[in-house]
Amino acid sequence: MTRPIRVPANRRPPVLRSDQQLLTFADLEHWPAMTLRARSNLHARRIALADGVIRSAGLGHYLAVTKRIDRNLEIRALGRFGTAETQSIRQWQATLKQPSRCLPAPKNAKAYCHALGIAKSELRMSQLPQLQPTHLRFAGWDRYARALWLTEKAALAWQRMRIAARHCGIELQAISGFRSYAYQHVIFVRKRKRGQSLREILRVNTAPGFSEHHTGRALDIGCPDEPPAEISFENTRAFEWLCTNARRFGFSLSYPKGNPFGIDYEPWHWCWHEAHADRPSEGFP
Template identity: 50%
Template sequence: MRNAPHLLLNTPDIEIWPGGLLRARSNHDARLLAQASHVLRRKCDGRYLAAQLPQGLMALITRLPDAPGIEHALSVLDAHLSQPARVPPPQGELPLHQLQDRLDQLGLDSDDYAAQTGLWLIAEPAHLVLAGFDRYRRPLWLTRPAARGWQRMRAAAAGSGIAMDAISGYRSHDYQLGIFERKLARGLSVPEILNVNAAPGFSEHHSGNALDIGAPDEPPAEESFEHTEAFAWLQQNAGDYGFHMSYPRDNPHGIVYEPWHWCWVGVD
């Protein structure tokens, strides 16, 4: 079997991770993950479903065939494994119909929200590439051009004596839905949550092109980032690498000022 590339293969219900990047949750997991070329991970709760081992697929849950989306995920994995390592996976985005169902459950009308905020529904990419690791040593997943732009930009900043790190990159719709569900469980209302969090499906992080950037010894995702040398450097140079700050003060979307949030939009 070929060596697993550093690609995250994405499906509506399941992420297919390359081996060696997921944290083991038990000694049994550690032994399996050490051998696995790929691991299937459920998006809604992070549960490991199956591992692709040299001898074949091993289920990590009972009744694996009944897991939602497993048939599609296995077909994606099989297609990937059948391709030569040098052949990139197909481009594309995932469908949005499952997200619409979840928004309905939250009582959110996506058309009304889009009209009020000027934001739009963002589909998840069908695959992402490993762009390094974030501040917390978690894999940083971005689209290929955003990953290339981030790596070049960070290296250029370092060459000027400016240190910066990633706080987070790609986030799934399920991740954003989880934020809402946890805050609802604490007693907040949907309108209160929307004051500080974009509705699920409307965050730029879903695209794989956005990342939150921090500076050493600075707390993550705080307005104080604007006083750092890293922020000053980004204001002057980020555009050269295709990045722009999405939510300046008094932005038309009604989102709080986020000097740490930058999105790759391409170089003119």
């Protein structure tokens, strides 16, 4: 049985601040520095002095650190990177003043599927391209002490729901929240390298561009002493509590038993929908 990893107290921010945002742009991501772990002493020193880190969305390579000076964003490279990355960073900088929006999923999804050799016929008829937002909100730490990112309203709803569950003696843990198109693509590439066929991978993973996790509203939920993303989650008190209460917070099970999408039953996968939420968001508690 998988034992949950306790989040060290020093990895929790004192408060959830509205400026703790993950910004996404094609194959790049801009993370608040405090939500990332350094991977070397040099990175630790640079990140400690930075406001943010630019990393590749797929492989998670750290490319540069950023510091806000007055109204400008100073960008300093972490090691060497090529002209493609420099160009991407320039393009991303040009979009910084734009409001929150969604990346063009259908276009990106096609490109990723084409690169992987996924034919249209291999995608389930029920699968629709999912839009990836450019702005995501820090929603706390997940079970593995990684920053959890969701859209603003979904993050707020998740925080509220966790607190309400705790009042009932139920501990809810986030297993996985937002996933980018690029990261979903990397999952496929890694599994292909391990010798799995596309058909095998598509049985358990959605093609890049088609996962509900791209939207920043989907959340895999678990609880202590339960292995992540297993059917056995349906036998827990946490699942029972969610079935009774999650809808009040706007969350519903995306793939219940016998769902019309033909997707395997996933008792751990919940998605926040504006229409389901009882109350409008009022800011973090």
